[in-house]
Amino acid sequence: MAGRYATALFELALEAGMVDAVSADIDRFEALLSASADLLYLVRSPVYGSDEQLRALTAVLEKAEIGGLAGNFLRTVTANRRLFAVQDILRAFRARVARHRGEIRAQVTVAEPLSETHRAALAATLNSVTGKDVAIDLTVDPALIGGLTVKLGSRMVDASLRTKLNAIRHAMKEVG
The missing domain is CATH 1.10.520.20 (N-terminal domain of the delta subunit of the F1F0-ATP synthase)
Structure with missing residues (x-):
């Protein structure tokens, strides 16, 4: 519908x-x-x-x-x-x-609001990676602690501090 x-x-x-x-x-x-x-x-x-x-x-x-x-x-x-x-x-x-404009939408989640400079740099990076105009849907989630996650089509990049800390915690459990 x-x-x-x-x-x-x-x-x-x-x-x-x-x-x-x-x-x-x-x-x-x-x-x-x-x-x-x-x-x-x-x-x-x-x-x-x-x-x-x-x-x-x-x-x-x-x-x-x-x-x-x-x-x-x-x-x-x-x-x-x-x-x-x-x-x-x-x-x-x-x-x-x-689709009409030839854009791709990226869902970006950050730990704190981005400055206009950082947002422009992120857009430029995504544009260069895809070779197309990327429209950014930005969401703020303090639970990430730091860093960001980017979902672009079927690809996802998780560069959040929360994920890195969870990976370290998991690695330490395996050692001990």
């Missing part, structure tokens, strides 16, 4: 020549979801009816200035009682946009 909705949004955006604008609005909406536990609860909870969700979502979209195709799409998803799947829909939409 998420793929069908994402494909419909992508094709509408492509036909209207608004892929970049819709992507920017979708990114803003996802940032709102990440920042607000209340909004995430509204999206996921079956307690609210579609009318309540639609009223609340409309207010959020107006305040965030998300309108046009992206706003109408999100309202349609809500009216169709599919708001619970909006994160999967938006993830599938981003994947379609990335």
